[in-house]
Amino acid sequence: xxxxxxxxxxxxxxxxxxxxxxxxxxxxxxxxxxxxxxxxxxxxxxxxxxxxxxxxxxxxxxxxxxxxxxxxxxxxxxxxxxxxxxxxxxxxxxxxxxxxxxxxxxxxxxxxxxxxxxxxxxxxxxxxxxxxxxxxxxxxxxx
Amino acid sequence: xxxxxxxxxxxxxxxxxxxxxxxxxxxxxxxxxxxxxxxxxxxxxxxxxxxxxxxxxxxxxxxxxxxxxxxxxxxxxxxxxxxxxxxxxxxxxxxxxxxxxxxxxxxxxxxxxxxxxxxxxxxxxxxxxxxxxxxxxxxxxxx
DNA sequence: TATTACCCTACTTGTTTGGTAGGATATTGT
DNA sequence: ACAATATCCTACCAAACAAGTAGGGTAATA
Numbered sequence: 001x002x003x004x005x006x007x008x009x010x011x012x013x014x015x016x017x018x019x020x021x022x023x024x025x026x027x028x029x030x031x032x033x034x035x036x037x038x039x040x041x042x043x044x045x046x047x048x049x050x051x052x053x054x055x056x057x058x059x060x061x062x063x064x065x066x067x068x069x070x071x072x073x074x075x076x077x078x079x080x081x082x083x084x085x086x087x088x089x090x091x092x093x094x095x096x097x098x099x100x101x102x103x104x105x106x107x108x109x110x111x112x113x114x115x116x117x118x119x120x121x122x123x124x125x126x127x128x129x130x131x132x133x134x135x136x137x138x139x140x141x142x143x
Numbered sequence: 144x145x146x147x148x149x150x151x152x153x154x155x156x157x158x159x160x161x162x163x164x165x166x167x168x169x170x171x172x173x174x175x176x177x178x179x180x181x182x183x184x185x186x187x188x189x190x191x192x193x194x195x196x197x198x199x200x201x202x203x204x205x206x207x208x209x210x211x212x213x214x215x216x217x218x219x220x221x222x223x224x225x226x227x228x229x230x231x232x233x234x235x236x237x238x239x240x241x242x243x244x245x246x247x248x249x250x251x252x253x254x255x256x257x258x259x260x261x262x263x264x265x266x267x268x269x270x271x272x273x274x275x276x277x278x279x280x281x282x283x284x285x286x
Numbered sequence: 287t288a289t290t291a292c293c294c295t296a297c298t299t300g301t302t303t304g305g306t307a308g309g310a311t312a313t314t315g316t
Numbered sequence: 317a318c319a320a321t322a323t324c325c326t327a328c329c330a331a332a333c334a335a336g337t338a339g340g341g342t343a344a345t346a
Contacts, residue, residue, distance in 0.1 A: 012255050111278035111279060
């Protein structure tokens with residue numbers, strides 16, 4: 001299997017909720033966990049990770065919580081995937097952010113490399129353009 | 144991580160070798176393992192799996208070995224990925240061959256679903272068209 | 287200064303991945 | 317026939333990872 005991890009799916013569910021609450025002040029972790037049915041402590045880890053990566057910001061103490069840092073249209077789906085799920089490419093040797101040379105393979109003359117490079121480009125062409133805004137419940141259309 | 148597994152990469156390396164030897168009779172597992180630097184017993188499992196899936200065929204006894212069943216242009220890269228690596232889609236709820244309903248998510252009104260559906264289509268558009276033939280060492284061009 | 291709520295480290299449990307071991311079975315040359 | 321060859325099959329093992337839990341530390345605020 002190589003799908004998005006459970007963690008990544010939780011992250012997107014939480015982010016969707018936060019998009020819906022954008023500009024309405026901090027949202028409690030416990031609130032998100034309850035509404036989106038995500039294990040509380042696990043969600044804590046995920047949100048913290050997204051904060052460290054610069055997607056979210058938080059406020060401590062009473063009246064605190066998490067909220068999306070910039071306008072939802074500023075954060076791409078690709079960025080989120082990379083943070084909570086890792087590489088987007090199907091091979092290390094075609095990854096832009098997680099590149100690793102492949103063992104026993106001449107990249108200049110490797111058919112698989114070429115195919116996977118095309119897949120990467122096609123995928124990124126979508127994931128880099130789509131943003132958190134596209135995940136919101138009330139969105140109009142995806143064009 | 145959600146890249147192709149080590150196993151899948153081994154599979155493609157082995158298949159590349161078999162494409163190069165197409166129509167030259169059965170090839171020994173030990174030959175492939177040696178030339179492509181793949182652990183012998185592990186490779187046995189992989190080739191067997193590809194045989195059961197109908198990609199390869201084999202001959203036992205002296206002069207035996209593995210060989211590609213149909214013409215290399217008949218087997219898509221997508222088919223191989225599904226056999227040795229599983230789903231191609233990033234979410235179960237957009238998978239064609241490994242579909243599963245997603246928990247707590249209305250597919251009809253889910254932004255992430257729509258995005259991942261597009262990614263799936265873009266990916267399959269490439270992986271279904273590319274074949275084992277494209278992996279061969281001596282190929283001319285990828286057009 | 288007590289309460290709230292995020293922050294942080296560490297741990298546990300179950301599953302998957304990447305192999306290995308050893309023999310059973312089928313084929314073929316002599 | 318029979319020995320050699322080479323695939324086929326079942327089971328096992330260790331390390332890595334995923335998913336989730338525990339428990340307290342720290343900062344803000346009323």
